[in-house]
Amino acid sequence: MDLLILLALIIGGLILFIVEVFLIPGISIAGIASAASLLYAIYFAFDALGNQAGYITLLAVLVGIIGITVWFMRSKTVDRLALKKSLDYHPNPLEGIELKVGDKGTALTRLTLIGNAEINGHQLEVQSADGFIDEKTPIQVSRISNGVVYVQRATL
Incomplete structure (x- = not known):
């Protein structure tokens, strides 16, 4: 038992x-x-x-x-x-936006290295290549790299 x-x-x-x-x-x-x-x-x-x-x-x-x-x-x-699928999504924030070096716009927020700007009628997240830039300051695109838009103060 x-x-x-x-x-x-x-x-x-x-x-x-x-x-x-x-x-x-x-x-x-x-x-x-x-x-x-x-x-x-x-x-x-x-x-x-x-x-x-x-x-x-x-x-x-x-x-x-x-x-x-x-x-x-x-x-x-x-x-x-196990999960067999892999994510192959790569976000492209500039998809469908015609943007080139030299385009001008306005800083919507204070660019403390990163902020928002309006360029060619589109609101974008941009990075300052020129230090701090106050809001409502005219800016221009200095370069575009890996989906990041770098801007600087616009020259007149």
Whole structure:
């Protein structure tokens, strides 16, 4: 009878471990119940059946957990659960805007290196190549690099 209880505790603990790993990842009731069941099985084996049975139970539990973990890692389950798509979106804030070096506009906000400006009727985020520029100051595009518009004070 003791052997049947021990086997039920080990099998139940390993099934709950599978549920924890496969179905409900993270620390959940299944994981806590699995740990409690397996630890009690080890305690029960040492207490009721002796040291030799306790060590055999401990070894069986460790082999079971390692075996389930290896099986989980080698199976295609991880691949089925993994995200396979990659993001290939690269935002281009200047898309659809005809902008070239020398275009003139006005600073809408104070350009403390980065701010907003209106150039050719479009509001853009720009970077100052000329230090701080106050709002409502005339500006002109000095260069465009990697989607960043660099501006400086406009020359008259």
